[in-house]
Amino acid sequence: MYDSLFIANFRAFEKIEIAPLHRVNLIAGGNNVGKTSVLEAIWFALQDNPFTAPETHTSRAQALFRRSAINYAPHTQSPPDDTDNFWKWLFFQKDTSRQISIGLSSSAAPLNDRLLTFRFEGAQLNAAAGKVHSVLGQHSSSSVKPPVSSPGCITLATFHSSPVIDAERVNTVSVINRDDELVTYLKLIDPRISKLKYLKLPGHQHPYVYADVGLGKGKELIPATQLGQGTARMLGLFASLMTERARVLLIDEFENGLQHDAIGPVWSALGKFARDNDVQIFATTHSYECIAAAHEAFSDNAEDFAVIKLRPDPAQGIAAFVLDHANIDVAIETEMEIR
Amino acid sequence: MSKTSHENNKESFEINKDKPVLLLGEGKDEFNFFTGLVKHLGLTASIQIAQYAGKPNLSAFLSTLSAQTGFPSLRTIGITCDADDDHSATLASVNHSIQQVNFPEHIKVKTYILPGEDKSGALEALVLEAAESSPAWNCVERFTKCVAPNDKPSLSSAQTDKRRMHAWLSTLSKPELRLGEAALKHHIHFGHQVFKPITDFPTSLVPVTKDQ
Numbered sequence: 234m235y236d237s238l239f240i241a242n243f244r245a246f247e248k249i250e251i252a253p254l255h256r257v258n259l260i261a262g263g264n265n266v267g268k269t270s271v272l273e274a275i276w277f278a279l280q281d282n283p284f285t286a287p288e289t290h291t292s293r294a295q296a297l298f299r300r301s302a303i304n305y306a307p308h309t310q311s312p313p314d315d316t317d318n319f320w321k322w323l324f325f326q327k328d329t330s331r332q333i334s335i336g337l338s339s340s341a342a343p344l345n346d347r348l349l350t351f352r353f354e355g356a357q358l359n360a361a362a363g364k365v366h367s368v369l370g371q372h373s374s375s376s377v378k379p380p381v382s383s384p385g386c387i388t389l390a391t392f393h394s395s396p397v398i399d400a401e402r403v404n405t406v407s408v409i410n411r412d413d414e415l416v417t418y419l420k421l422i423d424p425r426i427s428k429l430k431y432l433k434l435p436g437h438q439h440p441y442v443y444a445d446v447g448l449g450k451g452k453e454l455i456p457a458t459q460l461g462q463g464t465a466r467m468l469g470l471f472a473s474l475m476t477e478r479a480r481v482l483l484i485d486e487f488e489n490g491l492q493h494d495a496i497g498p499v500w501s502a503l504g505k506f507a508r509d510n511d512v513q514i515f516a517t518t519h520s521y522e523c524i525a526a527a528h529e530a531f532s533d534n535a536e537d538f539a540v541i542k543l544r545p546d547p548a549q550g551i552a553a554f555v556l557d558h559a560n561i562d563v564a565i566e567t568e569m570e571i572r
Numbered sequence: 573m574s575k576t577s578h579e580n581n582k583e584s585f586e587i588n589k590d591k592p593v594l595l596l597g598e599g600k601d602e603f604n605f606f607t608g609l610v611k612h613l614g615l616t617a618s619i620q621i622a623q624y625a626g627k628p629n630l631s632a633f634l635s636t637l638s639a640q641t642g643f644p645s646l647r648t649i650g651i652t653c654d655a656d657d658d659h660s661a662t663l664a665s666v667n668h669s670i671q672q673v674n675f676p677e678h679i680k681v682k683t684y685i686l687p688g689e690d691k692s693g694a695l696e697a698l699v700l701e702a703a704e705s706s707p708a709w710n711c712v713e714r715f716t717k718c719v720a721p722n723d724k725p726s727l728s729s730a731q732t733d734k735r736r737m738h739a740w741l742s743t744l745s746k747p748e749l750r751l752g753e754a755a756l757k758h759h760i761h762f763g764h765q766v767f768k769p770i771t772d773f774p775t776s777l778v779p780v781t782k783d784q
Contacts, residue, residue, distance in 0.1 A: 521584065542639045542640070544639070544640070544641070547644070554635075554638070554639030556636060556639055559629070559632040560632050560635060560636040560639070561636075562629075562632070563624065563625050563629045563632040563633045563636055564636045566625040566629070567585055567622065567623055567624060567625050567633060568584045568585050569584065569585045569586075569622075569633075569636060569637065569640060570584040570585060570586040570640060571636065571639070571640060
């Protein structure tokens with residue numbers, strides 16, 4: 234688990250340190266204080282080479298990041314559009330004369346400290362992860378030897394899963410004999426679920442996931458796509474985390490697509506999953522309800538959860554405050570605005 | 573202390589950028605009491621009232637408050653707290669909580685330990701002292717004496733004050749009111765001399781401008 238995050242000259246942050254980090258970190262703050270930028274920074278810091286990341290990861294990054302017209306092709310020369318419309322905007326106040334530094338520190342094995350830097354040398358953007366060096370638009374991936382292996386990182390906001398892909402993931406979870414475990418987490422969101430099955434029905438083109446929710450006399454299985462939105466979303470996510478063995482989960486705008494009464498159960502399930510599987514979660518929110526629901530969901534494991542409040546500060550530009558259980562408790566009790 | 577998310581649909585507390593003073597009370601009763609007092613003093617344009625959910629939460633409240641805002645327009649924070657059994661220990665505890673927070677230099681923090689200098693007790697003690705001149709006071713005293721033999725074990729002085737407080741509030745024209753609500757609805761006579769120090773406190777928090 235990472236203990237602290239340091240960001241310099243990246244997006245809205247001239248310099249900011251966020252510590253201590255917790256198992257589950259919910260990032261709050263007003264508009265344009267850099268909530269999503271914190272997720273972006275973490276994502277970058279966890280890439281061995283941000284310019285030559287695997288296609289799937291790059292797609293996720295682009296969707297997690299701002300809307301962009303980038304037609305990113307990792308193994309071809311990067312067009313000037315990319316540099317002008319995306320990479321330069323990563324620099325604080327678009328000042329490309331300064332170096333971006335993003336560091337994640339961990340005091341606990343097996344994670345190692347990670348440091349990613351970006352800097353322009355003339356028109357050329359260079360990135361370095363530890364001693365690694367790569368240049369945007371050049372074929373440098375084969376020579377990249379990351380000093381430390383990065384933990385898997387999954388971004389939920391861009392988790393464009395499909396029922397077919399989910400089915401394959403659930404099948405993989407069965408192969409590694411963890412399907413009962415998957416059901417345990419999903420039951421925290423929908424207690425009716427007692428079993429998941431990977432089935433290809435006669436005449437169907439693809440196999441899908443079906444759930445036993447004790448429906449009707451015949452206990453007919455229902456397609457997982459017909460479960461509640463939170464459940465279906467988490468099914469794909471948990472299966473993905475289990476099969477990819479990701480250690481970091483980034484969720485932009487946690488409450489999006491979730492009904493208010495699903496937020497608490499989803500937090501409970503994610504919290505248990507994170508504890509059981511040593512996953513660290515970073516999420517952003519605009520919602521007081523989301524903060525209150527998470528606070529309640531983690532009341533028995535208060536040390537696992539904190540709100541990171543970002544706000545403008547005359548001295549620092551943007552300042553970060555880590556609010557622990559006692560802080561959130563009193564904020565809720567006194568109806569203090571902490572979003 | 574936690575509430576469910578469904579209970580959190582109320583208007584939330586934020587620092588009012590137009591008011592230079594934040595006056596803090598221990599709980600909801602104190603919030604209402606000081607709201608009534610500040611209205612009585614005609615200082616609502618300058619003073620915002622808030623409550624920190626009890627003495628044990630003061631430290632967490634102040635640090636959370638600090639995260640909420642950089643206090644750009646705030647000039648003074650007034651913190652009130654019940655002395656309960658030990659005035660000096662309470663003062664030390666409040667000062668400790670203040671020291672834990674790195675307030676900007678432009679903010680002055682002042683404290684007032686209720687019911688007053690070197691006295692033990694709480695806000696109720698002040699209100700009861702003022703209530704002694706009210707017509708129903710004899711009834712309150714007779715009631716208190718009448719029920720005292722049933723107390724096993726005997727009530728502390730603070731608990732007896734709370735009993736008197738409830739008894740006195742029940743004699744008002746709206747007997748359902750709590751202490752703070754009574755203050756809001758003008759049932760407490762802030763002009764009484766016993767309130768002079770606590771009345772002076774909010775006034776002392778308001779910064780003097782050049783026009784004054």
